Amino acid sequence: MFENIGLSIQGIWNHKLRSLLTMLGIIIGIASIIAIVSTIKGTNEQIKEQLIGAGNNVVTVQLCQGSEPYEMQYSSIPGGVPVISEETRAKLANIDGAVDATLYTQRSWTNGLIYHQNSGFSGALRGIDSHYFSVNGYDIYLGRDFSQQDYDGFRKVAILDQSAASGIFPGENPLGQVIEIKKEPFTVIGVVARSSTYEPNISNYEEYVTYLGNDSGAVYIPGVDWPMVCQYDEPQTVDIQAATTDEMTAVGKSAADIINEGLSVGDDSNLTYSSSDVLERAQSLQQLANATNQQLVWIASISLLVGGIGVMNIMLVTVTERTREIGLKKAIGARKGRILWQFLTEAAVLTSLGGIIGVLAGIGMAQVVSRLSGSPTAISVPAILLAVLFSMIIGIVFGLMPAVKAANLNPIEALRRE
Amino acid sequence: MVLELHDICKDYTRGKLTVPVLRDINLTVEEGEYIAIMGPSGSGKTTLMNLIGCLDVPTSGRRILKGEDLDGISDNRMADIRNRQIGFVFQTADLLPGMTALENVALPLTYRGVKKKERLARAKEMLERVGLADRMDHKPNQLSGGQCQRVAIARAMVGNPSLLLADEPTGALDTQSGRQVMELFRNLNEEGVTIIMITHAPEVASCAQKTYLIRDGRIQTGGAV
Numbered sequence: 138m139f140e141n142i143g144l145s146i147q148g149i150w151n152h153k154l155r156s157l158l159t160m161l162g163i164i165i166g167i168a169s170i171i172a173i174v175s176t177i178k179g180t181n182e183q184i185k186e187q188l189i190g191a192g193n194n195v196v197t198v199q200l201c202q203g204s205e206p207y208e209m210q211y212s213s214i215p216g217g218v219p220v221i222s223e224e225t226r227a228k229l230a231n232i233d234g235a236v237d238a239t240l241y242t243q244r245s246w247t248n249g250l251i252y253h254q255n256s257g258f259s260g261a262l263r264g265i266d267s268h269y270f271s272v273n274g275y276d277i278y279l280g281r282d283f284s285q286q287d288y289d290g291f292r293k294v295a296i297l298d299q300s301a302a303s304g305i306f307p308g309e310n311p312l313g314q315v316i317e318i319k320k321e322p323f324t325v326i327g328v329v330a331r332s333s334t335y336e337p338n339i340s341n342y343e344e345y346v347t348y349l350g351n352d353s354g355a356v357y358i359p360g361v362d363w364p365m366v367c368q369y370d371e372p373q374t375v376d377i378q379a380a381t382t383d384e385m386t387a388v389g390k391s392a393a394d395i396i397n398e399g400l401s402v403g404d405d406s407n408l409t410y411s412s413s414d415v416l417e418r419a420q421s422l423q424q425l426a427n428a429t430n431q432q433l434v435w436i437a438s439i440s441l442l443v444g445g446i447g448v449m450n451i452m453l454v455t456v457t458e459r460t461r462e463i464g465l466k467k468a469i470g471a472r473k474g475r476i477l478w479q480f481l482t483e484a485a486v487l488t489s490l491g492g493i494i495g496v497l498a499g500i501g502m503a504q505v506v507s508r509l510s511g512s513p514t515a516i517s518v519p520a521i522l523l524a525v526l527f528s529m530i531i532g533i534v535f536g537l538m539p540a541v542k543a544a545n546l547n548p549i550e551a552l553r554r555e
Numbered sequence: 556m557v558l559e560l561h562d563i564c565k566d567y568t569r570g571k572l573t574v575p576v577l578r579d580i581n582l583t584v585e586e587g588e589y590i591a592i593m594g595p596s597g598s599g600k601t602t603l604m605n606l607i608g609c610l611d612v613p614t615s616g617r618r619i620l621k622g623e624d625l626d627g628i629s630d631n632r633m634a635d636i637r638n639r640q641i642g643f644v645f646q647t648a649d650l651l652p653g654m655t656a657l658e659n660v661a662l663p664l665t666y667r668g669v670k671k672k673e674r675l676a677r678a679k680e681m682l683e684r685v686g687l688a689d690r691m692d693h694k695p696n697q698l699s700g701g702q703c704q705r706v707a708i709a710r711a712m713v714g715n716p717s718l719l720l721a722d723e724p725t726g727a728l729d730t731q732s733g734r735q736v737m738e739l740f741r742n743l744n745e746e747g748v749t750i751i752m753i754t755h756a757p758e759v760a761s762c763a764q765k766t767y768l769i770r771d772g773r774i775q776t777g778g779a780v
């Protein structure tokens with residue numbers, strides 16, 4: 138068996154050009170499939186990571202009307218929606234499977250709210266507590282974090298994320314600079330950056346698209362300062378960090394239940410706190426991406442079929458060329474089965490080799506596509522193994538006919554042939 | 556008795572036409588005999604050889620090789636008999652070009668599952684016996700025609716067959732190397748190997764103990780010459 142494989146490889150090596158041309162169809166087919174699958178997997182992982190926050194497993198619980206997040210329309214917060222207290226936050230942080238929780242108030246689009254020397258900043262504004270950065274996986278990158286004195290003294294200080302810092306202060310050191318939020322001067326004391334292992338927590342598709350487009354960043358101020366800058370109190374939002382991705386849904390649901398206990402709104406208002414079930418959303422997005430890409434896989438499979446027919450063709454030529462060799466082997470006692478195996482092995486080794494080359498080429502192609510179009514890729518080990526296995530099967534299926542032909546050669550006639 | 560042929564007939568059908576090639580062949584070969592078969596071209600010598608060597612089946616008649624009746628045996632059994640009981644030497648050596656002399660000689664042993672190390676050891680021994688110990692690692696295209704034919708004889712002999720069959724083994728050789736090859740056959744026969752050889756050259760046939768003449772598919776009356 139191994140000897141057969143060795144001999145096959147030697148045979149392939151002896152006819153390098155022909156072998157390469159034979160394998161070409163398989164190489165192209167496998168390469169395109171691997172490239173497509175890598176892109177699918179990359180996109181899926183990107184969706185998953187960005188939707189559910191790789192590493193940090195953050196669930197957002199926010200006030201919703203029906204199934205959509207509650208929208209402020211220049212009205213005050215609806216009656217019956219209570220302020221979530223620090224005690225409740227501590228309770229949320231103690232839910233089974235929860236690591237920590239943070240309370241914050243946010244406006245995700247602050248057009249005309251934040252200025253620096255007459256140029257406006259339109260990104261997110263968040264009034265946060267001291268848990269926010271650790272829950273959401275931010276590290277202080279420049280300057281310092283909000284201190285207890287900042288919170289206690291209602292100090293007008295701000296922290297920017299990297300996008301906001303480079304957007305508001307291009308090429309400048311933002312530390313110590315002053316920005317105006319609703320005409321109130323806030324001093325920039327720090328810049329935060331995502332921890333390296335972390336991707337943003339995006340809770341819905343719109344945000345995902347916005348994130349992929351351009352992220353103009355966020356400005357953070359102590360939560361206690363919120364009433365100074367915003368006319369109306371936005372409802373509070375809670376981010377809870379779950380210990381594992383799988384616990385996110387459960388943690389989000391229990392958190393929403395706890396907060397809703399304090400809610401005393403009429404049933405017809407349709408207002409509840411609820412967690413966005415990001416796992417589910419991620420899955421439906423992934424399915425969408427899969428469906429389109431699976432069609433591409435089918436198309437690529439056609440080139441595998443063509444490749445297989447090419448292999449069959451060359452194997453038939455090989456059998457004809459090697460008639461004398463086959464006749465001789467039979468004359469000195471090779472059974473039919475052995476000849477059959479020899480040719481099947483040769484075909485399978487040839488196509489497996491083509492499959493391996495195709496996998497490498499496909500990974501390369503995926504990288505190139507990723508560079509050019511910015512779509513992410515991820516190597517899928519099962520897909521690679523499957524691809525090589527599949528090309529081996531192609532070799533066996535399409536090599537069968539030539540191998541049977543070789544095995545059934547009449548040795549007398551084979552030997553008579555010059 | 557190594558081989559008995561009883562009333563062997565062989566027909567070839569070409570379209571609707573049936574052409575008789577061999578007619579009522581009766582032949583016995585004793586252990587250690589050296590038999591030459593002569594006859595004009597097209598008389599059926601190779602056909603007979605193929606029947607003896609289990610490469611082909613007769614239209615009628617019985618073949619008994621080493622006590623085994625070859626009537627109606629399976630393809631695989633025929634392959635095994637070729638592998639174990641028969642050694643073939645053809646007019647052209649027919650060595651596999653990708654393999655060394657040693658590997659070529661060892662090839663028949665792979666078909667009976669001998670381990671590689673033992674295979675090569677036995678092949679080496681055989682090559683020494685045909686005087687090519689120093690050419691073991693040569694590929695066929697690095698060997699002369701006579702050397703190739705000696706390698707082919709080593710390959711035929713490596714499995715200790717009951718019968719060594721040679722179909723014009725010197726036909727493609729010059730006189731000098733032809734003589735060496737014939738010398739080798741005679742030595743093998745002196746060591747006890749049973750040989751059946753087809754030849755056109757009377758001086759080659761003179762080495763043999765018995766010579767049969769085939770004409771028009773029949774062994775000429777008188778049998779052994």
Ligand SMILES: Nc1ncnc2c1ncn2[C@@H]1O[C@H](COP(=O)(O)OP(=O)(O)OP(=O)(O)O)[C@@H](O)[C@H]1O
Nearest residue numbers: 567568569576594595596597598599600601602603
């Ligand atoms: N497969 C076949 N189909 C039809 N006729 C065949 C076949 N094989 C051989 N013959 C015929 O049988 C006859 C004997 O052929 P064979 O090869 O046995 O002759 P030969 O004595 O070996 O001749 P040479 O000395 O030229 O080798 C020839 O007439 C040949 O044409």
Ligand SMILES: [Mg+2]
Nearest residue numbers: 600601602722
């Ligand atoms: Mg002949």
